[in-house]
Amino acid sequence: MKSILLYCLACAGGVFLAIQAGFNTQLGTILKQPILAVIATSIASSVFGIVVFLIIGKDTFQFERIVHVPWYLWFIGGLFSMIGISLYFYTIPKMGISKMIAFGLCGQLIFSLIAGTFGWLNLPVEPLTSKRLIGAFAMIVGIILINLK
Numbered sequence: 001m002k003s004i005l006l007y008c009l010a011c012a013g014g015v016f017l018a019i020q021a022g023f024n025t026q027l028g029t030i031l032k033q034p035i036l037a038v039i040a041t042s043i044a045s046s047v048f049g050i051v052v053f054l055i056i057g058k059d060t061f062q063f064e065r066i067v068h069v070p071w072y073l074w075f076i077g078g079l080f081s082m083i084g085i086s087l088y089f090y091t092i093p094k095m096g097i098s099k100m101i102a103f104g105l106c107g108q109l110i111f112s113l114i115a116g117t118f119g120w121l122n123l124p125v126e127p128l129t130s131k132r133l134i135g136a137f138a139m140i141v142g143i144i145l146i147n148l149k
Helices: 002-031 034-057 061-070 077-095 097-118 130-147
Strands: none
Touching: 002 034, 002 077, 002 097, 034 077, 061 077, 077 097
């Protein structure tokens, strides 16, 4: 039961990211500048994140943990987020949201298989099995089929 909830939450996260991409693509198109849409997204995410943290997270946070965080972890996620979101906002008006999300998922799938196999980014190692390869292949074929005219 717990894993079903996690699967549903992961799926909902994907839905929210697709909705976010659609709205922010509109913003970037109107502004004629996808980078400004990324800045707006980052500021809004920070504001909403702070509010949620103050409501549900402040009691469990220990400030002494901050000194143990490597300096680059404060910034590198934001760099990759800015690049990834900018690429989304740039490509969606040219490709359409379903095609862009499908190709974006393809990139995520390929990278996650490689990163999981080797434990990159301090992630748990997930051996590359024949089942996982067949599943990835099926998803990639699905992405291609979604994008055929």
